[in-house]
Amino acid sequence: MNRTRNNPLADDLVRPLLHTSVWFYGAVLVLASIVACGAAAWGYQLWYGMGVAGVNWPVFWGFYETNFVFWIGISHAGTLISAILRLVNARWRRPVTRCAEVITAFALMIGAIFPIIHLGKPWLFFWVAPYPSARELWPNFRSPLVWDFFAINTYLIGSLLFLILPMIPDFALIRDRTTGLRQRIYGTLALGWQGTTTQWHRLEAAMQIMAVAIIPVAVSVHTIVSFDFSMAHVPMWHSTIFGPYFVAGAIFSGIAALIIAMAALRRMLNLHAYLHPLHFDNLAKLLLLMSLLWGYFVFSERLTVWYGNQPSEMAVFWATQRGAFAPFYWTMVFCNFIVPVSVLSFRRLRTLPGIVLVSCGVLVGMWFERFLIIVPGLSTKQLPYSWGTYTPQPPEIVIMVATFAAMALLYTLFSKFVPIISIWEMKVGNQPHPPLPADEAEEQQSLWRARP
Amino acid sequence: MNAVYALYDNPAAVQRAVDGLRAAGVTDADIQVMSSEPFEEYEFGHKDSASWIHWIAGVGGIVGLASAYFLTTVTQQSWPLRTSGMPIVAPWPNLIVMFELTMLGAILATVLTLFVSAKLPRRLPPLYDTDVSNGYILVGVQRPSGQPLVDVTAALEAVGEGRVKQIDR
Numbered sequence: 001m002n003r004t005r006n007n008p009l010a011d012d013l014v015r016p017l018l019h020t021s022v023w024f025y026g027a028v029l030v031l032a033s034i035v036a037c038g039a040a041a042w043g044y045q046l047w048y049g050m051g052v053a054g055v056n057w058p059v060f061w062g063f064y065e066t067n068f069v070f071w072i073g074i075s076h077a078g079t080l081i082s083a084i085l086r087l088v089n090a091r092w093r094r095p096v097t098r099c100a101e102v103i104t105a106f107a108l109m110i111g112a113i114f115p116i117i118h119l120g121k122p123w124l125f126f127w128v129a130p131y132p133s134a135r136e137l138w139p140n141f142r143s144p145l146v147w148d149f150f151a152i153n154t155y156l157i158g159s160l161l162f163l164i165l166p167m168i169p170d171f172a173l174i175r176d177r178t179t180g181l182r183q184r185i186y187g188t189l190a191l192g193w194q195g196t197t198t199q200w201h202r203l204e205a206a207m208q209i210m211a212v213a214i215i216p217v218a219v220s221v222h223t224i225v226s227f228d229f230s231m232a233h234v235p236m237w238h239s240t241i242f243g244p245y246f247v248a249g250a251i252f253s254g255i256a257a258l259i260i261a262m263a264a265l266r267r268m269l270n271l272h273a274y275l276h277p278l279h280f281d282n283l284a285k286l287l288l289l290m291s292l293l294w295g296y297f298v299f300s301e302r303l304t305v306w307y308g309n310q311p312s313e314m315a316v317f318w319a320t321q322r323g324a325f326a327p328f329y330w331t332m333v334f335c336n337f338i339v340p341v342s343v344l345s346f347r348r349l350r351t352l353p354g355i356v357l358v359s360c361g362v363l364v365g366m367w368f369e370r371f372l373i374i375v376p377g378l379s380t381k382q383l384p385y386s387w388g389t390y391t392p393q394p395p396e397i398v399i400m401v402a403t404f405a406a407m408a409l410l411y412t413l414f415s416k417f418v419p420i421i422s423i424w425e426m427k428v429g430n431q432p433h434p435p436l437p438a439d440e441a442e443e444q445q446s447l448w449r450a451r452p
Numbered sequence: 453m454n455a456v457y458a459l460y461d462n463p464a465a466v467q468r469a470v471d472g473l474r475a476a477g478v479t480d481a482d483i484q485v486m487s488s489e490p491f492e493e494y495e496f497g498h499k500d501s502a503s504w505i506h507w508i509a510g511v512g513g514i515v516g517l518a519s520a521y522f523l524t525t526v527t528q529q530s531w532p533l534r535t536s537g538m539p540i541v542a543p544w545p546n547l548i549v550m551f552e553l554t555m556l557g558a559i560l561a562t563v564l565t566l567f568v569s570a571k572l573p574r575r576l577p578p579l580y581d582t583d584v585s586n587g588y589i590l591v592g593v594q595r596p597s598g599q600p601l602v603d604v605t606a607a608l609e610a611v612g613e614g615r616v617k618q619i620d621r
Contacts, residue, residue: 196486
């Protein structure tokens with residue numbers, strides 16, 4: 001009997017958990033230092049007040065809200081893509097899903113921090129939560145910010161469960177392959193999982209139901225984030241197209257983030273045997289599709305504003321097309337549309353380095369897109385007496401950089417303690433199909449012959 | 453001895469073992485199959501597949517919807533707050549909160565049902581072998597109702613491959 005059955009796969013994917021390279025400690029040290037700088041900048045802002053940030057009348061939303069929208073958008077990569085691929089039973093999804101779901105969980109956590117930072121007095125955050133207090137104040141359910149609270153928390157809870165549940169069988173596998181403290185920790189996390197047929201059926205049924213539930217929730221989250229803007233009478237915000245426009249942009253930036261994360265994991269954890277060029281090629285095609293969709297939405301939005309020719313909207317329009325914000329606008333168009341379409345349309349250019357470079361560009365472009373939605377509209381409102389400027393200050397910039405480091409740090413730590421590729425799902429993908437009975441095989445063949 | 457099990461390295465052998473146990477008179481409820489991956493292509497992989505989980509998820513969604521209705525509509529009436537000309541109970545914004553809590557209710561009910569019906573969390577029972585995580589598939593019978601374990605052992609050994617083990621605890 002072959003006692004090493006299926007072991008190479010598990011060995012490869014469990015190895016990063018059992019062996020730590022010096023690079024891991026170096027990366028954690030550097031990233032944790034940057035995060036500490038961000039925490040110090042936030043502490044500085046708390047001590048001296050919101051005045052040290054660049055936000056002021058009339059631009060009350062600056063870098064913090066830009067980053068909030070950007071990170072919520074990034075969070076769309078994971079759970080939404082994973083849920084769709086699960087529902088359509090795409091076989092190539094198996095090595096991708098967990099990498100993607102982790103991005104959602106961490107990006108949502110990071111994104112949700114920004115409104116709290118922006119509050120200035122984060123210790124009063126609980127006032128947003130609905131509870132009957134002595135002040136006899138009650139949350140205003142007509143406020144989009146309260147909708148955010150419900151949408152983001154629902155998506156965060158759903159995404160965390162969607163990520164954690166399929167990890168239980170992998171924890172059981174690690175429990176059985178380790179000893180000592182590791183065995184006790186993973187044994188606790190495995191919750192006594194045995195792998196009975198009942199447990200597998202319940203897990204798979206639960207994942208199917210959650211996939212169905214999580215897709216509309218994911219779409220609703222970014223639609224509701226767009227409502228933060230479109231419910232306000234600010235030039236170029238009050239638009240019916242903002243919901244789908246934001247969702248498309250979020251999926252676009254999310255796929256780009258997923259490609260970068262997968263490329264980094266492939267290289268650092270030596271996962272070349274599991275993250276194939278095919279996976280990157282498929283994701284690159286999705287990225288190309290989203291780039292075209294994004295271009296369509298931008299064109300629709302711009303054409304409608306230009307054709308309407310309302311003075312207040314045209315002021316914002318020209319500020320972004322050829323005014324002070326034009327360099328950011330054209331960088332955005334270049335990174336989000338011209339480069340992806342030029343590179344990803346051609347199979348010869350769709351190489352792994354090419355795809356990763358395009359994805360990096362998309363992240364830059366999408367960050368500028370969020371910035372250009374927020375700042376020009378606020379700084380060029382209806383009446384010229386309320387026009388103003390916004391210049392980000394050092395605490396805002398340091399906090400922003402720190403959140404990127406925090407994302408990388410959390411991802412690095414996660415891949416150190418949990419198999420970043422679902423082992424049991426990979427095993428299912430490698431299962432040989434049993435031979436069909438003669439009549440069923442004939443039926444299958446006839447179905448193929450019936451196709452034109 | 454109150455349990456016996458065998459470890460096989462391929463699902464076809466497991467199917468034969470399960471069929472052999474049934475032929476020996478062991479009921480489906482007494483046959484345990486454990487593996488490190490689901491096997492949906494085989495008949496034994498469909499054991500215990502019937503479940504109420506989809507219905508319970510629906511009920512969870514209804515509970516979430518009802519909670520959201522109470523939270524928004526009932527409390528808006530209890531704490532009247534007029535905002536920018538909108539009615540005290542504003543249905544359009546309330547729908548957003550209702551949708552989110554409906555989905556949350558369905559998700560939480562699904563997870564709760566998973567834990568209850570899969571008997572998680574629990575202590576690892578005696579009928580288990582760590583070789584399951586090495587890719588082996590365990591077929592076992594614990595305290596069979598009305599069948600001598602000798603017959604069960606014979607049925608498991610009749611497959612011709614696999615290692616048969618006994619638990620005396």
